[in-house]
Amino acid sequence: MTFNGVSAAFTLSSATAIQATVPTGATTGPLSVTTPAGTATSATSFTVRFTLTVSKANTLGIGNGTVTSTPPGINCGAACSAAYDSGAVVTLTAAPDLGSIFNGWTGCDSVDGATCTVTMSRGRAVVANFLP
Numbered sequence: 001m002t003f004n005g006v007s008a009a010f011t012l013s014s015a016t017a018i019q020a021t022v023p024t025g026a027t028t029g030p031l032s033v034t035t036p037a038g039t040a041t042s043a044t045s046f047t048v049r050f051t052l053t054v055s056k057a058n059t060l061g062i063g064n065g066t067v068t069s070t071p072p073g074i075n076c077g078a079a080c081s082a083a084y085d086s087g088a089v090v091t092l093t094a095a096p097d098l099g100s101i102f103n104g105w106t107g108c109d110s111v112d113g114a115t116c117t118v119t120m121s122r123g124r125a126v127v128a129n130f131l132p
Contacts, residue, residue: 003046004029022048028086048086052118053125063103063130065096084120092116094128103129 001010001018003026010020018033031042054067054074068075070091073082084090094114096102107126108116118124 001034002032004031022046049083050086050120050123051081051083052090052120053081053123054092054128055125056128056130058100058130058132062132063096063100065094065100065102065128065130067092067094067128069093086120088120090118090120092118092126092128094130096130099132101131103131105129 001008001020003020003022006023006026008020008023008026010018013019026048028047029045031046033040052069052074054069054076056065056067056077058064064077066075066077067080069082070093071084071088073084073090074080074092092105092108092115094102094105094116102114105111105116105126105128107118107124109119110117116126116128118126
């Protein structure tokens with residue numbers, strides 16, 4: 001069994017079902033199963049997804065704000081997460097609450113003020129920092 005050409009460990013669940021784990025290094029693409037009778041390849045591609053986790057750090061527990069994402073999936077006040085397709089470019093935007101100040105990001109690929117950009121090539125964790 002392969003996921004876009006990368007071999008995967010699998011178990012036979014029944015005479016007509018296989019259970020497999022997507023191997024490290026697999027990318028979005030076709031799924032193939034080879035038996036003594038031949039090889040069957042999926043008509044549609046499977047999609048590898050990774051989790052983006054966002055948390056907030058605040059000074060003295062009183063700096064606060066929200067974080068939203070494009071494409072949609074994250075819209076949080078506290079910690080939150082969402083799954084995105086492998087290769088997706090996710091833009092996070094921080095908005096401080098009234099009386100708070102946004103003070104930067106950690107864990108981003110690039111930062112432009114209150115905007116953080118992350119490319120989903122693996123599971124990612126990002127922190128938005130707020131000050132009172």
